[in-house]
Amino acid sequence: MQLIGIEEHILTPEVLQAWHDLGLEAQDPSVAFHGGPIAGRLMDLAQQRLALMDETGMDMQVLSLTTPMLHDLGAESVDLARRTNDLLAEAIARHPERFQGFATLPVSQPDEAALELERCVKELGFTGTMLCGRVGEHNLDAPFLAPIFQSAARLKAPILLHPRMPSPAVRQAYYSGFHPELDVAFAAFGLGWHYDAGIQFLRLVLSGTFDRLPDLQVILGHWGEVVLFYAERLAAMDRFSRLRRPIADYLRDNLYVTASGMFMPHYLERALAIVGPERLLFSTDFPYQYRSGGDARQFLDTCGLEGEDKAAFAHGNWLRLNRSLTI
Template sequence: MKIIAIEEHVLPDEVKQAWNTIPGADDGTLGLNPGVIGERLADLGEQRLALMDATGVDVQVLSLTTPGLNNLGHHGIDLARRTNDLLAEAVAGNPSRFQAMAALPSAEAEAAALELQRSIEDLGCKGAVLFGRVGDKNLDDPIFEPTFACAAELDVPLLIHPQIPQASVRDAYYAGFGAPIDLALSTFALGWHFEAGVQFVRLILGGVFDRYPKLQVILGHWGELVLFYLERLVMLDRVSKLQRPLIDYVRTNLYLTASGMFSPAYLQQAIDTVGVDRILFSTDYPYQYRPGNNARHFIDGLELTDTTKSKLAHRNWEHLIGGP
């Protein structure tokens, strides 16, 4: 059975250099990419293909790792073009193994939409990745409106990838245990997931899906905590005055993916909540990489029909993007 992993990361040297040299570009997460992680992020050739084979993944959908180009201001415009050209080159070199999600210069509203259009129409990207806030501007801010309008017009999905919370939030909730623990707590342990989940909820409350009812977004890590608090979140219907019940946006505008959290229990919760047709597969390479055919063993070991497994493994993604 073909396995397509849709949240698999890259970090080109040029982007890493920009994070290191442009003031304010590194939000603290560059420290999460040392040693072998950094080497795997930079590689788009034989090593990556070999590790895909080792875990059982047939196709990686490549995307820039967090925080993307969000902190680069106008510097992100040309860098987005070069990054997306690089991704397209990797796909062209191995079209049966790679696809790509576009990187966007989100700090520049019109430029981000234009780059999304170019990446889809000229380069063949399958969608784009967003990283939540630009500075203090959340995803429901007007700065993102051209991107949402363009994605809806082109009928392509947007992956909301976690970003580290802003400094004031980190200082208030995630600090005090020493630098390594503070960074871990504010990112992969907890902070990332609250941050991304809140950004999705803000899209709903900000009326983005009312303005673009066919817009599709993807949340990793089984819904970035949103999935497990829907019983409380739906109470927003008492005050929100949205066009539809909140649960309807979850079930019609949201796709979920695993991000390497190979949990049958979380998968079942996702199926119960959004239905089997809205769940995608991902390994969160290289952060959650495990050898030993781990991805394939997870799919094969599920107590589901072969038809359902094929939906999770590749068919839902292919349907979302309109073909293989």
């Protein structure tokens, strides 16, 4: 059974250098995570990556620039995004049976980002884009970012909404006071990343983004970035939201959910109950969650899904979503 992972990351030396030139480590300490063996795996778009895919049982990866992407860069990100996307397109052309791509966007320049997304979908054959939370001090529902979401909806290009480090003020208020290493872990992969991504999705819902753009599709990793586990509490906001539909409808109609290497059947069961079998996607969060021993294939075999539902989770839902792209 074909197995496609849709949250699988890359990094380029040029982007890494741009982060360092900006001094981004001072604002976002997760930049330091991209060193050592992880950096080698992120930057490899050839044989080493393919070998690890084979070892874990993955047939195809949908590649995306890792967080924090280009969100903190200014006008210089326009050309950098184009070069990053062209490099990724070249890697896909070398291995079209193994790789697809999410567009890297110059998100601080929304009009240019909308055009770059269109180029990536229509000319490079990419399958959507990835965003990673705030743009500077702005949440994703900020009106000036609307061109990006309008372009994605028009193209029917899904947006993978990826975690990023909370702002320094939030880290100081909620994730500090232990020791530096623990503070960073708590604010990042321990919990902060996931709250941040889930909140960004909910802000899109509550701001009426999906009422204005009903065709817009968003993907949340890590089994819904905590959001799905509080669906009942979220529904209590229906009395005050002034939205056109109950919040539960947006979870079923505008959200896809993927595993991100968190291979836990009881999390899958919760996602299945909220969004349904046609909105589950597979991913391994390579290279961060990579584990040897045929890990991805073993989870597919033991996840509890059978027949058509298993095939949909492994590849069918993603292929169906791709077919809706306006190319």
